[in-house]
Amino acid sequence: MIRIDERSPTPIYEQIVQRFKELIAKGALSEGERIPSVREMSATLLVNHNTVAKSYQELERQGIIVSQRGKGAFVAKAAEEPGMERERLSRLRGELRRIAVEAHHLGVGSDQLKAWLEEEIREYGRERDAGGTPT
16 A cells, blocks of 8 residues: 655655555545554554654645544545645645756756656546646
8 A cells, every 4th residue: 555665865754645645646545435543554564653643644734634533534525624725736836846946957858847747647647727627
């Protein structure tokens, strides 16, 4: 389900967050589906349960999952919390800006960058038009 790269400079909790987002984007996890408990996930990944708890808190803060006391954590409906979508879109835009600057410094041209982005979009099957709505 989720694999962690212990050699990555990215903190483990951020890797867990990213992997869950990828699984949801690819359709491997769907809306309303229960995800493993913190204890189950920490045992599976062989990481401290506080690390997994931090990941789950971040996923919940971003509106990706919802926790139900006594029942567990579940994949949330898209943009469930008011204003959350706007915050996430703003962060996405900032990340794209960071990538564009890095590409410039590495000498990666706009055509190559666009090709890579289109490849990633195809990977997740979420082609969208310029207005942000599904095509």
